[in-house]
Amino acid sequence: MTNKSKIFLLMLMLTLSSAWASNDKVVALTRIPQKAQTIIAKHFEGAKVSYVKMDNDWFSKSYDVVFNDGNKIEFDRRGEWKEIDCKYSRVPIQLVPTPIRHHVEAQHPGTYIVQIDRDNRDYEIELNNGLELIFSLKGVFKGFHD
Missing domain, CATH: 3.40.1420.30 (Inhibitor of vertebrate lysozyme, Ivy)
Known part of the structure; x- marks a missing residue:
């Protein structure tokens, strides 16, 4: 296969994969x-x-x-x-796991959650003061986001 054929085939594959994705x-x-x-x-x-x-x-x-x-x-x-990204309002508190709610209430009084993200490893939340916290899937505080 010539170099031109290889380049053409690569370009075709990239085009098709981006259209599919x-x-x-x-x-x-x-x-x-x-x-x-x-x-x-x-x-x-x-x-x-x-x-x-x-x-x-x-x-x-x-x-x-x-x-x-x-x-x-x-x-x-x-x-x-x-x-859930509520930008300038509160994430509905019933959708926040109880241990995370309790941690925020106890450790960050006067703040509220404006964003919460869940994946297969953890929860990441953002408070209305810009602070970002990370919790395990069981709601245990792991640390602050960089």
């Missing part, structure tokens, strides 16, 4: 998992949804729900929240 589309709120719909109805009652985007990546699917006020929730394919 960017398979995002706007969908109706009713197209997200029922569990996610319930969370929105219960904890963001009255909030107007600006749009819902479905991210269909190679190995996973997720949904971003963006509200008119700029708040955003990301859900996984099962309807579990992955990230």
Whole structure:
């Protein structure tokens, strides 16, 4: 195979993989998992949804729900929240694990959580004063984010 053929093949593969990977589309709120719909109805009652985007990546699917006020929730394919970003308002306290809530109340009185992010390793939260904290999945404080 000549160098030109190798370069052409590489360029073709890159083009196809980027087209495949960017398979995002706007969908109706009713197209997200029922569990996610319930969370929105219960904890963001009255909030107007600006749009819902479905991210269909190679190995996973997720949904971003963006509200008119700029708040955003990301859900996984099962309807579990992955990230809640409330920018200038409070994350609904019922969605924050109890040990994390208690730690924030005891160690950082007068503050509230504006963002919480959960992955398969830990929780990361941001307080309204800009402080970022990391907790284990069991809610044990691990430290401050760099």
